[in-house]
Amino acid sequence: MPIAPLFRPIDIAPAYQKVADAIEREIVNGRIKPGDPIGTEHDLVRQFGVNRSTIREGIRVLEEGGLISRDSSRRLHACLPRYSKLASRLSRALVLHEVTFRELYEASMTLEVASIEGAVERASEENLAELAGNLARSEAAVGSPAMLAECDAEFHVLVAKASQNRVLQLAREPAAQLFYPTTEMIVTGVAEGGPRLVAAHRHLIDAIRRRDREAGVLWTRRHLQDWRRGFEKIASLDRSVEHMYMEHAQAARRR
Amino acid sequence: MPIAPLFRPIDIAPAYQKVADAIEREIVNGRIKPGDPIGTEHDLVRQFGVNRSTIREGIRVLEEGGLISRDSSRRLHACLPRYSKLASRLSRALVLHEVTFRELYEASMTLEVASIEGAVERASEENLAELAGNLARSEAAVGSPAMLAECDAEFHVLVAKASQNRVLQLAREPAAQLFYPTTEMIVTGVAEGGPRLVAAHRHLIDAIRRRDREAGVLWTRRHLQDWRRGFEKIASLDRSVEHMYMEHAQAARRR
């Protein structure tokens, strides 16, 4: 027979966790706004009445979660979590789960098509200008696989941004972080890869400008299929992602 | 005139960060496999030659990232990051960025349709059994908004799981975590909401079983449009997500 529930479970959490939770609550519910300074460690020691070591452990938790960060003078302040930083956590998780490029390809097909549809519908002049600027840089970089790959990654970030849908922006990021680093390998290995990539970008911008949804979707599909064909010349789609990750993650962290 | 780049920036990172990075590297490149024990704090003190406080700060960083955790006896071991935990970080970020329900709805439409397509194509018998079990529970819970909302959330997790695409599973999670908590409010406020929800689930399972892609997509769309209509009776789609979040995030953390 079940015992009548007389007591609620006691909230037993280490002090550093409670510190982190308390600060997180203030940020999430808006009493501390992004940019606002958190006090110094010593201030927090006074406010919470715990040791500085405890405060510091709590701060590490929040820093890692992207809720607070330190400026040049190492002072603490609340901040808006950056998508790309959070997404790199997810990318890392995907690597550890040993997802395959097939999964990555399929998910990206969905997410990038949705991005372009949003962009076709809602891109602003400013978005278009950014995309045009990116295209110019891509054209200049067509001979350099590393730079071109970087431009390509940025291009798709800009398309997602042009969709004006931040949920989509965030959702596509983890896959993209794993997906686009391979672009460098592909344009290195496949001679016509660079020009085709730039041509696809040109068509995509054109489709956005003309608000031509069909063309946008079509060229996004082609663009990704190009990637797939190029990738399959190098490796199997069913290979897991493992290797490519490390160097990219490190580069991202330095930014 | 730009100065000739004679020196590279020095890699100046605090010790706790280096500790975290070193352990992360070992996990990500597979030398430490999920489940493997990390040493005790004292072991790490010896290995890294730094103070225990420093080690502990590094550990907090990794714990927050989901790479290591403590079992019942509080011993450290590597582990596979749980999607839902990481996704709750992203959900929090979306809240802070004040995304609107319209963005959430649009992105979810894309992601859930992709999930059902994958599920129709690749669901296993086991997936179907899980979905059927969920449906049974939903039918029993049709009078209780809170339980029904929980079943609904789980249902869509199971559909994503049935798609056998872990990238998709992960990509949809942040939006879903914000999206489905509202279901409770809706089935509370709209009388026919509960039965319609369960009926939609039934049709979706049926579509998966019959491998009927058209039906799957159709019913997913209807299901989401139902949500939207229900939601618009309560609030505007252009409202930002803020409020619903806090209680849900807290509930998720306890799990």
Add this chain to the structure above:
DNA sequence: TCTGTCCCTTTGTCCGACAAAGCTAGAGCG
């Protein structure tokens, strides 16, 4: 006005310490 210096604050790190909780192994008992 600019610059160099001194001082104060803050952070990163270290050391040592202790209570609470888990784990281990030996003492005591059947």
Add this chain to the structure above:
DNA sequence: CGCTCTAGCTTTGTCGGACAAAGGGACAGA
């Protein structure tokens, strides 16, 4: 001989204090 129970040992969470390095600000001097 096998079982239980208790007394340690270990490990974590927390505390207090300490110090060097780096930033920032005030202040005097050119």
